[in-house]
Amino acid sequence: MLVIKDLHAKINDKEILKGINLEVKPGEVHAIMGPNGSGKSTLASVLTGRELVEVTHGSVTFNGKNVLEMPAEIRSREGIFLSFQYPVEIPGVSMVNFMKAAVNEHRKYRNLEPLSASDFLKLLRERKELVEIDSALTNRSVNEGFSGGEKKKNEIFQMAMLEPKLSILDETDSGLDIDALRVVANGVNKLKTAENATIVITHYQRLLDYIVPDFVHILYNGRIVKSAGKELALELEEKGYDWIKNGN
Amino acid sequence: MANEQDKILDEVTGSEYKYGFVTEIETETIPKGLNEDVVRIISEKKGEPEWMLEFRLKAFRHWQTMEMPDWAHLNIPIIDYQGIIYYAAPKQKPSLNSLDEVDPILKETFDKLGIPLEEQKMLTGVAVDAVMDSTSVKTTFRETLAEQGIIFCSMSEAIREHPDLIKKYLASVVPVTDNFFTALNSAVFSDGSFCYIPKGVRCPMELSTYFRINASNTGQFERTLIVADDESYVSYLEGCTAPMRDENQLHAAVVEIVVHDNAEVKYSTVQNWYPGDKDGKGGIYNFVTKRGICKGKNSKISWTQVETGSAITWKYPSCILLGDNSYGEFYSVAVTNNHQQADTGSKMIHIGKNSRSRIVSKGISAGVSNNSYRGLVKVLKGADNARNFSQCDSLLLGDKCGAHTFPYLEVDNPSAIVEHEATTSKIGEDQIFYCNQRGLSTEDAVGLIINGYAKEVLNKLPMEFAVEAQKLLQISLEGSVG
Ligand SMILES: Nc1ncnc2c1ncn2[C@@H]1O[C@H](COP(=O)(O)OP(=O)(O)OP(=O)(O)O)[C@@H](O)[C@H]1O
Ligand SMILES: [Mg+2]
Numbered sequence: 186m187l188v189i190k191d192l193h194a195k196i197n198d199k200e201i202l203k204g205i206n207l208e209v210k211p212g213e214v215h216a217i218m219g220p221n222g223s224g225k226s227t228l229a230s231v232l233t234g235r236e237l238v239e240v241t242h243g244s245v246t247f248n249g250k251n252v253l254e255m256p257a258e259i260r261s262r263e264g265i266f267l268s269f270q271y272p273v274e275i276p277g278v279s280m281v282n283f284m285k286a287a288v289n290e291h292r293k294y295r296n297l298e299p300l301s302a303s304d305f306l307k308l309l310r311e312r313k314e315l316v317e318i319d320s321a322l323t324n325r326s327v328n329e330g331f332s333g334g335e336k337k338k339n340e341i342f343q344m345a346m347l348e349p350k351l352s353i354l355d356e357t358d359s360g361l362d363i364d365a366l367r368v369v370a371n372g373v374n375k376l377k378t379a380e381n382a383t384i385v386i387t388h389y390q391r392l393l394d395y396i397v398p399d400f401v402h403i404l405y406n407g408r409i410v411k412s413a414g415k416e417l418a419l420e421l422e423e424k425g426y427d428w429i430k431n432g433n
Numbered sequence: 434m435a436n437e438q439d440k441i442l443d444e445v446t447g448s449e450y451k452y453g454f455v456t457e458i459e460t461e462t463i464p465k466g467l468n469e470d471v472v473r474i475i476s477e478k479k480g481e482p483e484w485m486l487e488f489r490l491k492a493f494r495h496w497q498t499m500e501m502p503d504w505a506h507l508n509i510p511i512i513d514y515q516g517i518i519y520y521a522a523p524k525q526k527p528s529l530n531s532l533d534e535v536d537p538i539l540k541e542t543f544d545k546l547g548i549p550l551e552e553q554k555m556l557t558g559v560a561v562d563a564v565m566d567s568t569s570v571k572t573t574f575r576e577t578l579a580e581q582g583i584i585f586c587s588m589s590e591a592i593r594e595h596p597d598l599i600k601k602y603l604a605s606v607v608p609v610t611d612n613f614f615t616a617l618n619s620a621v622f623s624d625g626s627f628c629y630i631p632k633g634v635r636c637p638m639e640l641s642t643y644f645r646i647n648a649s650n651t652g653q654f655e656r657t658l659i660v661a662d663d664e665s666y667v668s669y670l671e672g673c674t675a676p677m678r679d680e681n682q683l684h685a686a687v688v689e690i691v692v693h694d695n696a697e698v699k700y701s702t703v704q705n706w707y708p709g710d711k712d713g714k715g716g717i718y719n720f721v722t723k724r725g726i727c728k729g730k731n732s733k734i735s736w737t738q739v740e741t742g743s744a745i746t747w748k749y750p751s752c753i754l755l756g757d758n759s760y761g762e763f764y765s766v767a768v769t770n771n772h773q774q775a776d777t778g779s780k781m782i783h784i785g786k787n788s789r790s791r792i793v794s795k796g797i798s799a800g801v802s803n804n805s806y807r808g809l810v811k812v813l814k815g816a817d818n819a820r821n822f823s824q825c826d827s828l829l830l831g832d833k834c835g836a837h838t839f840p841y842l843e844v845d846n847p848s849a850i851v852e853h854e855a856t857t858s859k860i861g862e863d864q865i866f867y868c869n870q871r872g873l874s875t876e877d878a879v880g881l882i883i884n885g886y887a888k889e890v891l892n893k894l895p896m897e898f899a900v901e902a903q904k905l906l907q908i909s910l911e912g913s914v915g
Binding site: 233234235236237256257258261262266267269272273274275276277278282283284286287290291294326327343347 | 870889
């Protein structure tokens with residue numbers, strides 16, 4: 186599904202990603218861990234087409250298509266979704282209108298008619314229940330005045346609305362209380378199928394108790410320095426990053 | 434990163450003006466230039482009584498002693514007032530069927546502008562006075578409105594048919610000598626609308642005037658007067674467009690509103706005059722004086738404006754809050770793109786006790802444009818417990834445009850509370866990317882963000898026009914966004 190080969194990228198002339206290789210297949214869950222500033226969010230930005238990151242070398246394909254040539258909105262419509270580490274506020278734009286515009290753009294891309302108002306509201310209600318998001322949040326402006334945890338839940342709600350093929354969850358667990366963490370993880374698990382895949386970026390083993398990864402990768406200084414099964418996360422929690430640093 | 438921003442901006446701000454076409458119709462014009470004879474000719478063409486001619490001549494003589502104001506934050510090229518044609522009227526072919534019938538060419542023009550002139554085709558609940566160049570082409574639903582005693586007609590007609598009302602109210606809010614452009618307008622005004630809502634009547638439909646400039650080398654000088662008698666209510670909407678031309682055309686309007694006891698007037702404008710091209714060539718110079726007086730107790734005036742057009746806008750819809758407990762509000766979105774310049778805002782003059790006012794101004798600047806808010810809140814001695822709240826926000830798209838805020842305060846009563854808040858912001862690359870990531874194109878993202886920013890003002894527009902205005906905001910900024 187997703188194939189990343191020798192990916193190098195820089196921000197403002199500073200090289201951040203220094204040769205990433207990763208393959209994600211349908212149905213898989215990959216966890217990416219690594220110390221602050223190691224390049225995890227930058228990798229998510231590159232995959233989703235944020236222009237402030239410049240790719241200098243390497244390739245990324247998604248279902249055989251060259252992702253790096255697609256504008257960000259096309260990548261979204263192709264099915265790549267990012268749950269932002271820091272969701273952005275858009276004052277005055279209601280969540281409902283925002284999602285309606287997004288869902289209909291995705292439908293248009295697949296040559297489907299826009300949803301009628303009533304069908305859209307039905308979908309909205311259904312997905313809200315699925316991810317157990319508070320009804321009132323969708324009536325407010327996009328992320329405006331949302332608490333940290335509410336913003337994260339709202340990301341998963343949008344994921345449920347758009348049904349992506351590949352979801353990248355960038356520290357979706359940070360700032361969540363214990364209950365919210367469970368709600369969010371349940372939402373993600375309910376959306377899981379044999380066809381879609383998930384990349385979970387996190388600092389904490391705790392989330393991986395709920396969303397169980399098939400692979401864990403450690404990103405350090407712009408490179409994936411270690412990959413293994415889910416036990417790697419436990420090992421990391423026990424030993425800390427020094428273990429990795431010393432090992433390199 | 435700055436480069437990225439610029440690139441996005443360039444992509445999104447640069448679209449075509451949709452209403453730039455010219456109607457090929459024979460037009461009766463008078464020679465260029467302005468002198469007493471021209472004033473007499475205009476008055477004669479309108480079939481005006483002697484007193485109106487006197488009004489005009491007095492105004493003209495005063496105008497000759499005045500100079501153009503230069504205090505606004507605008508770079509105004511020298512305007513040659515002798516190079517303008519002051520009267521132009523489309524020649525309508527006389528119809529065999531009915532006196533009321535509009536020339537098909539004109540009908541087609543207004544259809545194209547989204548203003549059908551046949552009542553059965555109209556948006557239900559909106560009566561329209563359609564003005565092209567110097568004359569009113571048609572006023573719809575007059576009979577329906579007349580049944581309730583509402584007068585809605587062109588100003589030319591009102592002068593002939595309702596002289597008492599006109600004599601009583603014309604120039605009663607905006608004196609002829611108020612400023613350079615009001616004097617000019619009073620001398621040469623062509624057409625516009627007159628509305629009178631009698632005591633206790635709630636006008637059952639939106640009244641609106643659509644102004645269209647068509648002829649070249651002409652100026653348009655509209656004059657509108659709205660009078661709401663005790664306990665009455667009316668919502669009025671004004672729209673305007675003009676062809677794309679390399680020349681600059683002058684539009685100098687005067688709008689007056691008089692509101693009596695417990696009455697309310699809502700006045701909305703969607704101003705979309707031709708703004709000029711990308712390089713600043715052509716476009717309308719829009720110098721407008723709009724003022725209302727809340728004469729009676731508990732009276733209310735609400736100005737809402739969406740300003741997207743014109744090369745230069747100079748406009749300050751104001752309220753004189755004379756009645757006790759009267760209320761004035763001003764909600765504005767002003768967009769400037771490319772080389773456009775706008776200096777706009779409001780004046781709230783508190784005279785009555787417990788008078789209240791609210792100003793919400795949202796400026797959006799893109800390209801190399803300049804957008805200024807200029808507002809005065811004045812509380813006179815007797816205005817006990819006057820309240821004002823002003824909110825002035827500026828949104829910048831790109832770093833070559835300017836946004837300025839000039840709030841003036843004159844408070845002469847210690848019990849008054851006057852608050853002013855101002856913010857300046859930019860559309861963030863992060864906001865656009867967030868929308869992109871959900872599948873929205875950059876253009877749509879910017880449209881969404883802009884409309885979110887302007888929402889408080891757009892919500893004030895009558896429903897039928899809010900959607901149009903939303904689209905207009907987006908179109909005005911196409912090619913400029915970031
Ligand atoms: N917009 C930017 N401008 C300049 N440098 C940036 C920018 N974004 C990221 N960086 C730098 O790139 C490096 C990698 O950042 P990134 O956000 O990818 O780290 P991360 O692994 O996600 O860290 P965290 O765990 O703290 O979220 C850091 O040194 C960061 O300072
Ligand atoms: Mg990060």
